[in-house]
Amino acid sequence: MRISDPKIVAALPDLGVELRPGVSMTEHTSLGIGGTTDLLRIVRHAHLPELIDLLGAAGIPHRFLGGGTNVLIPDGELPWVVLQLVRPQPDVRLEGNFALVDAAADLGRMVTYCAKNNLGGMEGLIGVPGTVGGALRMNAGAYGTQIGPLVREVEVHRAATRRIETLRGSQINFEYRHTSFAPDDIMLTVQLELPSKPFREILEGIRICNEKRRASQPLNQKSAGCIFKNPPGGSAGRMIDQLGLKGHHVGDARVSDRHANFFINAGHASAADMLSLIAEVRERVRRAYGVDLEEEVIVWKG
Template sequence: MINTSELTELCDRLGCRITLETPLSDYITFRFGGPCRALININSALSAAEIIRYLKDKGIKYSVLGRGSNVLVPDEGFDGVILLFGNDFAKIEADGNTIRCDAGAYLASVCVRAQQLGLTGMENLFGIPGTVGGALYMNAGAYGSEMKDVVVSASYIDENCEIKEIGREDMELSYRRSIFSGTDLVITSVTIQLSSGKPDEIKAAMSECMAKRSAKQPLEYPSAGSTFKRPEGSYASLLIDQCGLKGMTCGGAMVSEKHSGFIINKGYATCADVLELCDRVKKIVNEKTGYILELEPVILS
């Protein structure tokens, strides 16, 4: 049971904005999902640690949400508290070739800041939706680059609600995974090390990267990006193509005709539609090719 008066009082003391019974469809890129009991806009690592300590002590379910670009929210919503790492927790600071970012900083904004400073190394990450914290959590990557190529350290809230530091060598970074994946460790900042370059050349590379995305991906529709992880020995989109599943629908969800690695929201999809379509795709791909596809987005539960 959430004592909303007590929680609101705590948030007010910490300077964090809180809203009750908030629809989460406004906070995820798929644009569906029910409400949460409370949504708190986090403004610092210390505030996050104190609020998490309170929630743990009270036995209240909670989850961290960034830009919601790799998340599925059930239609019935989330019976707990969402800690939003967004614009209130998005500071970006540069020192030489190093950029330190709050976890809620938009990854695209970090790429733009690097370009403005003449720092190269993040061009292929430009256009990946989400926060820098979320990108590190899943070791996001594209076009041969991953977060592991640029990150040097991070701060995080551990299981005892203490703020700790960790170096890249201890992050266990691999394909779409880090030491944070599937745990209650909460990333609060990310430090990136880049190389000196020419701003005009970096900007041109970023524009080229974005043009590739626009040409190949259904960016005009709500989605969670790539729906399935890359299976060892093949590619999800290739397997889905081979099985003739482009354009397959379930309610308002559809396997994109532009890029079959994306399941899109045609405008009226529910979470149930997307999950049922994913199950159908996985079943057919497994029956026809022997490959087992694994969902990439996290289901908020």
């Protein structure tokens, strides 16, 4: 979608927004898939309520993008503009056991920065790509760690009130790859409470998690991590593997040979290819095991 009204284009700089017209989402997603649209980069988020009002009044729908590592965006000209926060400097501030982190901060860099300051508890999150905001939305986790329980406060633009509000961690429900935020809420900053630990101990935890990840995941290929959530008590990857589907493909969308729950873009896969592969694998699992797999990847739909 293109913003064609010159009055809206002229208003954006005063709202702290940088307009990048006609951007291909292939450049902004770890899958390297996605159509074209105007990208609105939010340099200062204080005016976000006015921006959302302006877009709403003009009938311009929007979607929000973090690091683009857990989304499947459709092909072609997109029916939304895309908003993305620009990372400020500094993006992490520490006070005792609290870290105040900007949602646009890189999750991995935040984990290592805190580690260097003897704050741990996030070792399992190392190697999860993307932003802190994306991790909050997804309640990202790995190797026994999830970000949710570390959250003390979140500053969020709430879709319902169109205001920036502060929520306490206890007001937010964090579940397996799911949170109680409304789909259009936009996380802006988060305060995490982290346990003190010696740097060397944290580093050892990080090393172990990195090793496990390197041994099991196709890290040098384009993916969005796990495509499906694990069903209760089961493993989506194991079920797909047992059906002999590793390497199965639709066009260039392919089930990874390394990890059957990672679907990769092996060349020039389209969103349509990836969606067909997802539908086919889900149906094969349903027929074989009677389990209806739920997507972990966020599929942007009209």
